[in-house]
Amino acid sequence: MSLKRTFISAVFVIAAMFPGSVTAQDKLPSKAMGVQPMASVAMPQHVSPGMAVDLENPASYLYPEWSNAYVHNYVDVVLPDSVVISMKGYCMPTDSTRITDTYGYRPRRGRLHLGLDVKVLTGDTIRAAFDGKVRISRYERRGYGHYLVIRHPNGLETVYGHLSRKLVEENDIVHAGDPIGLGGSTGRSTGSHLHFETRVLGNAINPAKMFDFPNQRVKSDYYVYYKNTKEVYYKVRSGDTLIGIALKNETSVANICKLNGISRNATIRAGQTLRVN
Numbered sequence: 001m002s003l004k005r006t007f008i009s010a011v012f013v014i015a016a017m018f019p020g021s022v023t024a025q026d027k028l029p030s031k032a033m034g035v036q037p038m039a040s041v042a043m044p045q046h047v048s049p050g051m052a053v054d055l056e057n058p059a060s061y062l063y064p065e066w067s068n069a070y071v072h073n074y075v076d077v078v079l080p081d082s083v084v085i086s087m088k089g090y091c092m093p094t095d096s097t098r099i100t101d102t103y104g105y106r107p108r109r110g111r112l113h114l115g116l117d118v119k120v121l122t123g124d125t126i127r128a129a130f131d132g133k134v135r136i137s138r139y140e141r142r143g144y145g146h147y148l149v150i151r152h153p154n155g156l157e158t159v160y161g162h163l164s165r166k167l168v169e170e171n172d173i174v175h176a177g178d179p180i181g182l183g184g185s186t187g188r189s190t191g192s193h194l195h196f197e198t199r200v201l202g203n204a205i206n207p208a209k210m211f212d213f214p215n216q217r218v219k220s221d222y223y224v225y226y227k228n229t230k231e232v233y234y235k236v237r238s239g240d241t242l243i244g245i246a247l248k249n250e251t252s253v254a255n256i257c258k259l260n261g262i263s264r265n266a267t268i269r270a271g272q273t274l275r276v277n
């Protein structure tokens with residue numbers, strides 16, 4: 001079977017599994033990624049067996065500070081070329097197997113969906129994905145609703161949104177599997193679901209690359225995050241031009257057009273989000 005055919009049948013299988021979501025997803029501009037050489041990745045000390053884990057300062061080798069301020073407040077932080085994330089000791093945040101919306105950028109709607117939506121009912125138990133420390137426990141009326149951000153020793157931060165209730169407070173230490181909240185539909189949400197995000201130093205990663213909700217397991221023991229796969233977005237301001245945006249973001253108009261499926265002459269409007277890398 002040729003590689004191309006394998007790819008097409010794989011796409012078909014996915015499309016058959018998620019008839020609704022893939023139609024929005026299949027036009028997604030995607031950066032083709034080659035296989036990354038494992039040799040260049042240095043295993044950090046914290047993943048070595050027997051290494052003591054400091055839950056009071058989770059992943060302090062990566063995060064310069066502990067702050068309860070924002071979900072992604074890492075503007076001045078230098079992202080390493082790669083981060084090895086150990087998935088050991090995980091717990092699925094919900095036993096639901098139904099994905100209701102996938103991760104990704106929807107150019108046509110100008111919508112950036114940085115998490116995975118999993119169907120849960122109001123009152124369903126939501127559990128901590130790993131051991132960690134609660135960094136944010138807050139309510140945001142127009143966005144996440146009742147939500148939590150937990151920082152884990154493996155370098156990951158997980159976000160749990162639209163909860164009906166939060167069961168933990170900021171700076172609480174939690175263990176994988178601990179009930180941390182109840183499912184709901186608070187904030188900008190239609191219908192009860194869990195909005196689940198995975199981030200490294202504020203950079204969102206598709207949770208489906210690590211967590212396989214339909215099969216209730218993780219995809220592998222380790223996930224390696226590469227800086228060069230980082231997606232960059234730009235919110236258009238009034239007076240912006242494609243050339244100006246390209247210059248500002250050290251990219252080309254051609255690249256922006258390709259990433260967003262738009263032409264060079266496309267009208268861009270203030271407030272619209274464009275992917276620029």
Ligand SMILES: [Zn+2]
Nearest residue numbers: 115116117195
């Ligand atoms: Zn969502």
